[in-house]
Amino acid sequence: MLIAGSAALSGCISVNAPDKPIVIELNINIKQEVIYRLAADAANTIKENSDIF
């Protein structure tokens, strides 16, 4: 009976929240290949709008 009890307990799932917030949640779908593709244009944009960058 004790073994049956512990077998039932081993199926428990922990639902504790992580200590740190998941910061990159909003950016999670941005792929590296897209970033690399945009990098040159973004660098140029930064250079041309130096007052806000």
Place this chain on the structure above:
Amino acid sequence: MGMTMQTSKFRRRAPGLAALFLSAAALTEPALAEDYNSAKAAGLIGERMDGYVGVVGAGTPELRRIADDTNIKRKAVYAEQAQSQHATVEEYAFTSGCLLIAKTSPGMKYQAPDGSWKTRTTAPPLRDSRCP
């Protein structure tokens, strides 16, 4: 450079100077840029991972105004460029964030991948693994 002007006093003394103060509006744009640059250099405003600036710590209403103004302008530029590059605004902004964090000078603040503000040193900044 202080920008408080006692226009009423000057108008009484020298009416000819009124024209100078009419151009005050033109002077406020460069002044805003100066505050933005000095706030960044002092680490009061930092570069966020998502391509926008954030006020570091409690901040002040003035710093929040500078940050909001900067972010509104950045978003407009991101949206325009993203459209021409066939990407989402978020993708373009995040890409810019990668580059802007790389461009920070020692003493500036930037957001590390774990979300915390870090002070830039001469060492390379901590960036998302997707950054170029």
